Amino acid sequence: MKAPKISEAVVRRLPVYLRYLIHLQQMQVKTVSSQQMGKTLDINPAQIRKDLSSFGDFGKKGIGYDVDYLIEKIRQILKLDQEIHVALVGAGHLGHAISNYNAYLRDNMRIVAIFDNDPAKQGKTIAGLVIQPLEELKDTVKQRQIRLAIITVPAAAAQAVADQLIEAGIEGILNFAPVNIRTDADVKIYHADVTSSLQSLAYYLNRTKLNSDGSRNK
Amino acid sequence: MKAPKISEAVVRRLPVYLRYLIHLQQMQVKTVSSQQMGKTLDINPAQIRKDLSSFGDFGKKGIGYDVDYLIEKIRQILKLDQEIHVALVGAGHLGHAISNYNAYLRDNMRIVAIFDNDPAKQGKTIAGLVIQPLEELKDTVKQRQIRLAIITVPAAAAQAVADQLIEAGIEGILNFAPVNIRTDADVKIYHADVTSSLQSLAYYLNRTKLNSDGSRNK
DNA sequence: TAGATTGTTAATCGATTAACAATC
DNA sequence: TAGATTGTTAATCGATTAACAATC
Numbered sequence: 001m002k003a004p005k006i007s008e009a010v011v012r013r014l015p016v017y018l019r020y021l022i023h024l025q026q027m028q029v030k031t032v033s034s035q036q037m038g039k040t041l042d043i044n045p046a047q048i049r050k051d052l053s054s055f056g057d058f059g060k061k062g063i064g065y066d067v068d069y070l071i072e073k074i075r076q077i078l079k080l081d082q083e084i085h086v087a088l089v090g091a092g093h094l095g096h097a098i099s100n101y102n103a104y105l106r107d108n109m110r111i112v113a114i115f116d117n118d119p120a121k122q123g124k125t126i127a128g129l130v131i132q133p134l135e136e137l138k139d140t141v142k143q144r145q146i147r148l149a150i151i152t153v154p155a156a157a158a159q160a161v162a163d164q165l166i167e168a169g170i171e172g173i174l175n176f177a178p179v180n181i182r183t184d185a186d187v188k189i190y191h192a193d194v195t196s197s198l199q200s201l202a203y204y205l206n207r208t209k210l211n212s213d214g215s216r217n218k
Numbered sequence: 219m220k221a222p223k224i225s226e227a228v229v230r231r232l233p234v235y236l237r238y239l240i241h242l243q244q245m246q247v248k249t250v251s252s253q254q255m256g257k258t259l260d261i262n263p264a265q266i267r268k269d270l271s272s273f274g275d276f277g278k279k280g281i282g283y284d285v286d287y288l289i290e291k292i293r294q295i296l297k298l299d300q301e302i303h304v305a306l307v308g309a310g311h312l313g314h315a316i317s318n319y320n321a322y323l324r325d326n327m328r329i330v331a332i333f334d335n336d337p338a339k340q341g342k343t344i345a346g347l348v349i350q351p352l353e354e355l356k357d358t359v360k361q362r363q364i365r366l367a368i369i370t371v372p373a374a375a376a377q378a379v380a381d382q383l384i385e386a387g388i389e390g391i392l393n394f395a396p397v398n399i400r401t402d403a404d405v406k407i408y409h410a411d412v413t414s415s416l417q418s419l420a421y422y423l424n425r426t427k428l429n430s431d432g433s434r435n436k
Numbered sequence: 437t438a439g440a441t442t443g444t445t446a447a448t449c450g451a452t453t454a455a456c457a458a459t460c
Numbered sequence: 461t462a463g464a465t466t467g468t469t470a471a472t473c474g475a476t477t478a479a480c481a482a483t484c
Contacts, residue, residue: 006421007450007451009450009451009452010451011418011421011422012414012418014417014418014421015413015414015417015418016398016414018417019396019397019398019414020398033464033465033466034465034466035464035465040398041398042398042400044452044453044454045453045465046452046453046454046455047451047452047453049465049466049467049468050451050452050453050467050468052466052467053466053467053468057466057467058466059465059466059467060459060460060465060466061458061459061460061464061465061466061467062459062460062463062464062465062466063460063464063465063466064464064465064466065466077421078417078418078420078421079420079421079423080417080420084420084423086416092315093314093315093318094312094315094316096311096315097310097311097312097314097315098312098412100311101412101413107417109413109416109417109420147423148416148419148420148423150412150416171422171423171424172419172420172422172423173419174412174415174416174419178237179237180234180237180238180258180259180260182260188419188422190415190418190419192410192412192415194316194319194368194392194410195233195319195327196230196233196234196237197392197408197410198304198327198366198368198392199232199233199236199296199298199325199327200226200229200230200232200233200296200408201366201390201391201392201406201408202296202297202298202302202327202366202390203224203229203232203295203296203297204229204389204390204406205297205302205365205366205389205390206389225474225475227474227475227476228475251440251441251442252441252442253440253441262476262477262478263441263477264476264477264478264479265475265476265477267441267442267443267444268443268444268475268476268477270442270443271442271443271444275442275443276442277441277442277443278441278442278483278484279440279441279442279443279482279483279484280439280440280441280442280483280484281440281441281442281484282440282441282442283442
């Protein structure tokens with residue numbers, strides 16, 4: 001185990017490892033090597049070993065990693081060994097869709113409150129949660145011990161919503177609005193903007209369109 | 219202009235630049251320096267200059283970048299100067315939400331077909347598009363010259379859907395299913411899984427929960 | 437001309453990969 | 461014991477940043 005200075009790249013891989021390990025667990029697999037994992041996940045085995053070893057000695061030389069034990073350890077590292085409450089702001093189509101994720105968010109994560117500034121939506125129910133006005137944000141965050149937030153409001157409102165969330169004590173934000181949210185506060189902000197992703201993907205297209213018969217020009 | 223070996227990090231930043239430049243354009247701003255951009259976007263100005271200069275000499279020494287011209291150039295680089303057709307597979311809540319993005323996807327990107335394997339959904343209309351069975355995928359991709367795809371099916375179906383998309387000639391995939399999609403083909407796959415993002419975010423939480431009065435233990 | 441800002445080189449920093457001793 | 465696989469060091473590779481000559 002080395003001195004811990006964990007890069008974001010590592011933190012992004014941990015959920016990928018976790019998901020695969022849970023899959024193995026369901027398949028009754030007891031042990032896995034970094035080589036097996038690497039092959040399935042398209043990641044260099046040395047990288048997997050290095051990632052894991054920066055948090056502790058989880059493997060057994062000559063054997064590999066115990067699936068159950070490694071799952072437990074990664075959950076601890078990601079702090080998924082406690083229940084984490086999430087708020088969702090923006091009860092539009094996307095917010096609606098994500099609120100249904102509660103069914104999928106095993107691992108102790110749960111959306112426990114939904115907010116929207118539109119009075120027409122307030123009071124209505126999505127996935128068993130009453131849509132609240134943003135005025136109630138601060139109190140609800142405290143009362144329900146909400147620590148993460150998902151932003152699915154229009155771009156024009158996103159920065160203001162983020163400011164309110166941070167003011168309310170939120171520790172991390174997953175932003176779906178197509179705008180760059182900024183803060184001076186010590187709050188992690190992830191951007192998950194569909195438009196930007198598609199635009200980046202377009203870069204990898206071949207220059208020319210397919211012809212209608214499926215062939216390519218040039 | 220250097221020899222072009224463009225990293226994914228650069229490609230991920232280009233849409234961010236583009237979005238900000240369009241914002242400037244709307245504000246009637248004619249010229250912008252890398253320093254101004256960097257300040258707003260929280261990116262090192264040298265990085266911005268380096269990113270842009272790997273595609274050409276777009277700026278003027280002593281002046282900065284012409285907003286209109288740079289927008290045009292970045293659009294060309296991202297291949298957004300042509301209409302790009304997108305297919306969406308999975309007409310659940312998330313698929314439904316994303317299909318409404320057509321309104322936001324300026325820049326010549328458009329979802330032109332929606333597929334779902336559920337016979338109960340087929341024939342129904344979302345955002346003006348009839349939900350088609352996956353059997354029609356290959357023909358529709360050819361006919362409508364579809365080049366990118368968005369996957370919003372359940373995890374268990376995602377790999378099979380991806381295989382079909384690639385077989386049909388799709389050049390890039392944005393995958394929302396919580397599973398690692400793989401391919402040997404020369405197709406770019408982006409993962410946009412909400413669960414994994416939230417799990418990574420959880421890593422940055424402080425170890426302890428807030429108490430109900432808002433204070434922190436330890 | 438003086439001030440500003442690019443494009444690019446060189447320096448730094450960080451992340452990935454290879455290699456192998458330790459050891460199950 | 462022989463084979464397998466970890467944890468870790470060292471080597472490599474790549475990305476970011478600083479610095480500055482060129483020049484608008």
